[in-house]
Structures are given as structure tokens and as C-alpha cells.
Amino acid sequence: MKKIMAFGASNSKNSINKLFANYAASQIQNSTIDLLDLNDFEMPIYSIDIERESGIPEAAYQFRKLIHDADGIIISFAEHNGHYTVAFKNIFDWLSRIDRNIWMNKPMFLLATAPGPRGAQKVLGHASIDMARKGGEITGVFSLPRFRDTFSKDSGIQDPEINLIFNEQLLKFEASLIQVV
Numbered sequence: 001m002k003k004i005m006a007f008g009a010s011n012s013k014n015s016i017n018k019l020f021a022n023y024a025a026s027q028i029q030n031s032t033i034d035l036l037d038l039n040d041f042e043m044p045i046y047s048i049d050i051e052r053e054s055g056i057p058e059a060a061y062q063f064r065k066l067i068h069d070a071d072g073i074i075i076s077f078a079e080h081n082g083h084y085t086v087a088f089k090n091i092f093d094w095l096s097r098i099d100r101n102i103w104m105n106k107p108m109f110l111l112a113t114a115p116g117p118r119g120a121q122k123v124l125g126h127a128s129i130d131m132a133r134k135g136g137e138i139t140g141v142f143s144l145p146r147f148r149d150t151f152s153k154d155s156g157i158q159d160p161e162i163n164l165i166f167n168e169q170l171l172k173f174e175a176s177l178i179q180v181v
Contacts, residue, residue: 002177004028005070007036009127010078011087016147017076020113023156024166025074028174034066038087045086046093060094067104072177073136076111077127079120084127092130101135107176109140109169119145139176140169 006025008018018037025033043057044050067073078085084092095102110127112120121143132138142165144150150159157163 002028002031002071003034003069004031004072004074005034005036005066006074006076007038008076008078009038009088010085011038012078013039015078016113016115016151017078017111019153020111020144020147020151021074021076023151024076024109024111024170027156027170028072028177031071031177034070036063036066038091041091042087043090043094046090046097051097056094056097060091060098063091064095064098064102067102067106070106072107072109072173073103074109074111074173075127075131076113077120077123079112079114079123082122084123092134096134103131103134103136105135105137107139107173108136109142109173110138111142111144113144113147113151115147117145119143119147137176140173142166142169 004025006021008015008021010017022035041059041063043059108131112124114120124143128138128141150162152158157166
């Protein structure tokens, strides 16, 4: 059974991206889901001065251990002014101080959603590049536009054409998990 680490890259208590990441992970057969909440990994805002004075926070090592233990990773990115949320960026920065290969060559399914028509495509573009540069094996990428109109907690993606694209990307991610030794 494969272990999937999933999270919404937001610290919002009602994050649509956390909901979407959980939904995507739940679609993978024969797997267990470790759904993370970024609020459980609060750390000081990264600075070289804090690192020199106090070292790397234990929460960063805990997050890294969860990456290590996962067979695959699903992240759904919230977009704040076209970029990562501060909560995600801070974790990302601290993790990069432990090892530049943050994602340990794990298969990754990168998602994004937003209430608007672009579905957080800008941040997803950044993430596709950044996660690959930091050791992620990007095997699927998907943006869901107009979240409140196109998604249901009970039945998932409502638009058949969009759902088809999602499932194509999900299958690529699932296939990469089979190759994980």
C-alpha cells in the first residue's frame, strides 16, 4: 500500500486547497493518506540570523521526516498575489536549509485551485519549476478554476471535461507510484 503525503499550501483553516489535496489523494487506490495542516508546522520567519542563533527548528525536521516516509506527494497551492502563501514559503525556505533536495526525488502531483477563472495557474507555474529544482519528480500538474462552481465535497469535480483532464494527470501520478521501489 502506497503512502501519500498531501496538503494544501495554505494556513487557512478553511482552505479550499487543503480540501482539494485531500480529494485528489483519496482518488488513489490502495493507498493511505497523510493529510497535513501547515498550521502544525509553524516556525519563525526564515532568516540567516535566526538560523545562526537558534538553528533549524524541529518542525522543519518533522516535516522532512514526513516527506521521507511518503511514497508520493500531493500539494494544492493557494495563490496570494500570484505567489506562494507565506506559510508555505517559510516551510519551503527552512527545508532548503536542511537539504537542497527537499522532495527527495519523490513523485509529485501539483495542484492549484481558486475561486477565480484562472485557478491559481500563476503559482502552479512557479511551483512546477521550483519543486523540480528541489528534488521533486513532477508527474502530474492540474489547475481547477472556479472552485465553488466546479467542485463538490460530496462528488468531486463537477465539470466532465475538467474532470477528464484531472483524471489524466492523476493516472500519470499513480503510474509513477507503481515505479517507486
